[in-house]
Amino acid sequence: MSGATDLRRWGCDDHVAAAVEPGARLGRVVQVDRGECDVVTAQGMVRAGSDSVRAQAETAPVTGDWVQVSGPPSAELISRVLPRTTALARRDPAERDIEQVLAANFDIVGIVAGLDRPLPPGRFERMLVMARDSGASTVILLTKADRAADAAASAATVRAVAGDVDVLTLSARRGVGLDDLRSRLGSGRTLALVGASGSGKSTLVNALAGAEVAATAQVRPTDRRGRHTTVARRLVLLPGDGGLVLDTPGVRALGLIDAQEALTRVFDDIEDYGRECRFADCAHGAEPDCAVTAATESGEIDPRRVERFIALRDEVEQQQIREQQRARTASRGRR
Numbered sequence: 336m337s338g339a340t341d342l343r344r345w346g347c348d349d350h351v352a353a354a355v356e357p358g359a360r361l362g363r364v365v366q367v368d369r370g371e372c373d374v375v376t377a378q379g380m381v382r383a384g385s386d387s388v389r390a391q392a393e394t395a396p397v398t399g400d401w402v403q404v405s406g407p408p409s410a411e412l413i414s415r416v417l418p419r420t421t422a423l424a425r426r427d428p429a430e431r432d433i434e435q436v437l438a439a440n441f442d443i444v445g446i447v448a449g450l451d452r453p454l455p456p457g458r459f460e461r462m463l464v465m466a467r468d469s470g471a472s473t474v475i476l477l478t479k480a481d482r483a484a485d486a487a488a489s490a491a492t493v494r495a496v497a498g499d500v501d502v503l504t505l506s507a508r509r510g511v512g513l514d515d516l517r518s519r520l521g522s523g524r525t526l527a528l529v530g531a532s533g534s535g536k537s538t539l540v541n542a543l544a545g546a547e548v549a550a551t552a553q554v555r556p557t558d559r560r561g562r563h564t565t566v567a568r569r570l571v572l573l574p575g576d577g578g579l580v581l582d583t584p585g586v587r588a589l590g591l592i593d594a595q596e597a598l599t600r601v602f603d604d605i606e607d608y609g610r611e612c613r614f615a616d617c618a619h620g621a622e623p624d625c626a627v628t629a630a631t632e633s634g635e636i637d638p639r640r641v642e643r644f645i646a647l648r649d650e651v652e653q654q655q656i657r658e659q660q661r662a663r664t665a666s667r668g669r670r
């Protein structure tokens with residue numbers, strides 16, 4: 336345990352302060368492992384268990400959550416998770432159609448990809464939908480610029496699918512682009528990093544922190560894939576009151592869940608054409624007078640982008656149909 340901590344540096348603002356019950360002790364979850372959490376409080380870092388009664392009634396705390404802790408020193412329990420302002424959620428890879436929240440209460444999502452590997456646009460589109468759905472603002476961070484054959488050309492291909500999201504190229508190794516990223520942070524602001532294993536998330540955390548606070552490991556020389564070095568989601572306070580970074584393990588699967596609206600926002604170029612289709616519910620397949628098909632034929636939109644959009648849209652729709660079916664089955668069971 337350490338001395339007094341200024342929770343404003345950890346992102347506490349009036350909004351958070353107003354949500355705390357009178358007399359309760361406030362903290363922010365820094366890391367979760369096996370039901371126990373490292374929680375930073377005004378009295379320093381504590382190790383808090385989950386209140387089993389609360390845990391059965393509500394959602395489990397995740398890194399970034401604001402929580403109330405109760406109980407005597409060194410036997411603290413998390414008694415309440417405060418409402419989240421933003422959350423990154425994916426479909427639970429183990430259990431289909433269950434939402435898994437990866438992180439909470441960040442201001443910016445940084446989608447990280449290394450310029451040492453191919454940059455398939457579909458992967459960005461999927462992450463852009465997830466980031467947009469989180470409620471935070473988004474930035475794409477192309478790392479390892481020092482390893483890129485042509486960083487500007489790669490950035491241009493990513494910008495083509497990024498819409499209004501900024502694309503930064505940086506090199507943690509050479510310290511390039513870090514100031515631009517720092518200028519988006521600042522006191523109490525949290526940047527959550529997501530991206531494939533080996534893309535350089537933890538290296539970026541270390542560069543921002545100016546110290547080796549996170550473990551990193553070399554990618555496989557054959558295909559430059561990562562080795563899943565980071566195993567827990569961890570919130571790191573940057574020096575000089577420079578805000579916070581939330582490091583996450585590289586994700587293999589990123590299934591979308593309840594992301595309909597975010598999907599239409601990320602693909603608003605296609606949606607714009609779609610308003611001109613003859614049928615209001617046009618699926619942009621074989622329907623007559625489809626403005627999207629017409630736009631791909633005239634070369635105004637990339638047909639592969641339309642294919643990727645339709646695949647994501649179908650994924651989201653299928654999940655919604657299954658959810659409705661489950662709800663119907665459950666209500667029949669009750670009757």
Ligand SMILES: Nc1nc2c(ncn2[C@@H]2O[C@H](COP(=O)(O)OP(=O)(O)OP(=O)(O)O)[C@@H](O)[C@H]2O)c(=O)[nH]1
Pocket residue numbers: 478479480481482505506507508509530531532533534535536537538539550551552553554561562563564565566583584585586
């Ligand atoms: N040349 C170069 N290498 C980098 C840069 N950033 C990261 N790397 C290297 O890329 C490898 C993987 O970096 P990590 O930071 O461990 O990747 P990660 O995204 O945290 O990976 P996981 O924790 O497995 O998800 C390491 O060998 C880093 O040294 C960079 O800017 N330039």
Ligand SMILES: [Mg+2]
Pocket residue numbers: 536537538550551564565582583584585
């Ligand atoms: Mg890592």
Ligand SMILES: [Zn+2]
Pocket residue numbers: 609612617618619620622624625626627628
């Ligand atoms: Zn259409």
